Amino acid sequence: MSAADGGVSPTAAPSAGIGVGRLIPPLLVLLVIALASVLIAVAIGSVHIPPAELWAVFTGDGSPLHRTLVLELRAPRALAAFAVGGLLAVAGALMQVLLRNPLADPYVLGLSGGAAVGALASMLLGMGAAVVSGSAFIGALLSTVLVFGLAHGTGSWTPTRLLLTGVVVAAGWGAVITFMLAVGPTEQLPGMLYWLMGDLTYARTPWVAFAVLLGTCLLVLPLGRSLNVLARGPLQAAALGVPVRALEWSIYIGASLITAVAVTTAGSIGFVGLVVPHMLRLVLGNDQRLILPAAALAGGALLALADTLARTMIAPEQLPVGVITALLGVPTFLYLLYRSR
Amino acid sequence: MTTLSTRNLVIDIPERAAGTALDLTIAPGQIWGVLGPNGAGKTTLLHTLAGLRAPRLGNVLLDGEALRGQRRKRVARALAVVFQERQDGFPATVLETVLIGRHPYLAPWDMETADDVTIARRALARMELDGLESRLVSTLSGGERQRVAIATALAQTPDLWLADEPTNHLDLRHQVAVMDLLRHEADAGCGIFLCLHDINLAARWCDHLLLLYPDGEACWGPTDRMLVPEALERLYRQPLARAEVDGAQVFVPAGAGTPQPARPEPHGRHRS
Numbered sequence: 001m002s003a004a005d006g007g008v009s010p011t012a013a014p015s016a017g018i019g020v021g022r023l024i025p026p027l028l029v030l031l032v033i034a035l036a037s038v039l040i041a042v043a044i045g046s047v048h049i050p051p052a053e054l055w056a057v058f059t060g061d062g063s064p065l066h067r068t069l070v071l072e073l074r075a076p077r078a079l080a081a082f083a084v085g086g087l088l089a090v091a092g093a094l095m096q097v098l099l100r101n102p103l104a105d106p107y108v109l110g111l112s113g114g115a116a117v118g119a120l121a122s123m124l125l126g127m128g129a130a131v132v133s134g135s136a137f138i139g140a141l142l143s144t145v146l147v148f149g150l151a152h153g154t155g156s157w158t159p160t161r162l163l164l165t166g167v168v169v170a171a172g173w174g175a176v177i178t179f180m181l182a183v184g185p186t187e188q189l190p191g192m193l194y195w196l197m198g199d200l201t202y203a204r205t206p207w208v209a210f211a212v213l214l215g216t217c218l219l220v221l222p223l224g225r226s227l228n229v230l231a232r233g234p235l236q237a238a239a240l241g242v243p244v245r246a247l248e249w250s251i252y253i254g255a256s257l258i259t260a261v262a263v264t265t266a267g268s269i270g271f272v273g274l275v276v277p278h279m280l281r282l283v284l285g286n287d288q289r290l291i292l293p294a295a296a297l298a299g300g301a302l303l304a305l306a307d308t309l310a311r312t313m314i315a316p317e318q319l320p321v322g323v324i325t326a327l328l329g330v331p332t333f334l335y336l337l338y339r340s341r
Numbered sequence: 342m343t344t345l346s347t348r349n350l351v352i353d354i355p356e357r358a359a360g361t362a363l364d365l366t367i368a369p370g371q372i373w374g375v376l377g378p379n380g381a382g383k384t385t386l387l388h389t390l391a392g393l394r395a396p397r398l399g400n401v402l403l404d405g406e407a408l409r410g411q412r413r414k415r416v417a418r419a420l421a422v423v424f425q426e427r428q429d430g431f432p433a434t435v436l437e438t439v440l441i442g443r444h445p446y447l448a449p450w451d452m453e454t455a456d457d458v459t460i461a462r463r464a465l466a467r468m469e470l471d472g473l474e475s476r477l478v479s480t481l482s483g484g485e486r487q488r489v490a491i492a493t494a495l496a497q498t499p500d501l502w503l504a505d506e507p508t509n510h511l512d513l514r515h516q517v518a519v520m521d522l523l524r525h526e527a528d529a530g531c532g533i534f535l536c537l538h539d540i541n542l543a544a545r546w547c548d549h550l551l552l553l554y555p556d557g558e559a560c561w562g563p564t565d566r567m568l569v570p571e572a573l574e575r576l577y578r579q580p581l582a583r584a585e586v587d588g589a590q591v592f593v594p595a596g597a598g599t600p601q602p603a604r605p606e607p608h609g610r611h612r613s
Contacts, residue, residue: 020452100428222449229441233428238393240497241417241445286431289452
């Protein structure tokens, strides 16, 4: 009867199979890409390190220069980039399901604005890197609480209300940021601008972000099917046995926290959280059990590669990595969207 | 076998007097139909019965136990809801959509098993949707989506059905098919509760009716006792004519109703 109904050729979905077996191949491909991206990030730079020498360094040999370069400079930075990219992409995927809005991204709730105000304020006060990170984290959480409190208002929050509150609060932070840039001393401006566009130069310890990424993946994976149900609306989800309120709260808090960790590590890097989940949905369908780990791998790979370009394109100068993620992501995303139905 | 009952239930509609407190029992094998004009609270009642909305007063009981406070997952194994409105915010295939009906039976780490897929495919076949399983739901017609929603509830293998306008968007043949399917489910021991707009579907398939008036008044009982033209005319504020076709009662709007200003009929109307 389908033929009689439309006469249009049935549009097959990207993934028709069912079961764990369906999840493995795309994740394996992404895992290989992710590993390759980290290796490339470690190998490429002002001093090129050939694969054989890289292998020697990893097995405990290699020249002292290469050892320092790889183990103390490039590897931590590559891993930090990977972790931040993964966190942003996972946070984006979660926010899009939570708000049931494809335009949601990790920063939609004013989080990056709050973090930026915290970071820039402490830069203006001449604080060190640790204080800047700390105040970015506090700013991010403050903004989250503010948006959620305001959106909650006197009644219950709806996705639209949360989204609108977030957008307006973000605009408010934007004004504060512009004000600080306008009054800030000239010699501080480059540092502030780099922070605003994302910068991994000071990300010396990737382990916090990396541990958070791993922990997040382990925590959200069992929620994948519940999130699939939640994507059909809260009533349908509740009718199918999902504890909707509890799940929404945990996603909201979880996604905010991991975004705060990402922003604290690398400044506000745009685009990854919005576009990576969408690219993956266009190719892999919308099963969160696949999209969430895929987002961690693909977001990580994208940012590791983008950061490699950011520090090599105009070496010895560095570009803000946010510029590269946008320059890489925009055409890829538009191409995929154009090709999709 | 599961029984859904209400004790002194008053649904919560803002700025409306309490009206009649409901003491209903939807026993296995029964098909209940709710009739009422727009805004009478049919959907609110259905959501309250499903435990998705708090009542103003009274209780909903699942097998004699208060529904509120029971684990939602356990409730979802006994009770399926077909909603009038659905969100398809993200693209999903027909099979994926129907498979979410298996959610209450799966632990967090479980993937759907071959059995779950079989159940989902059987549900699709019963709704004549086999062959569409890899289509995206967003590319289907309204009636096909309605059938996907019913297939999803079928895959939930419930003992109780709460369906809000299950025949919405359906052509005549599929209206009959859906009502027959519900009759079949009832004969197999399910309790069924439907919001309906079509008196004639209700007259033919429901064995119990609940008339819900906009002021919160309500009356209920076996279908043959409820199908009183005067009561229905008061319910819809619309004169009705009754006829008998093949031994069954049929109601149609009588007279011209409220006179409307004359308006030229456009050529080729859009289907709604």
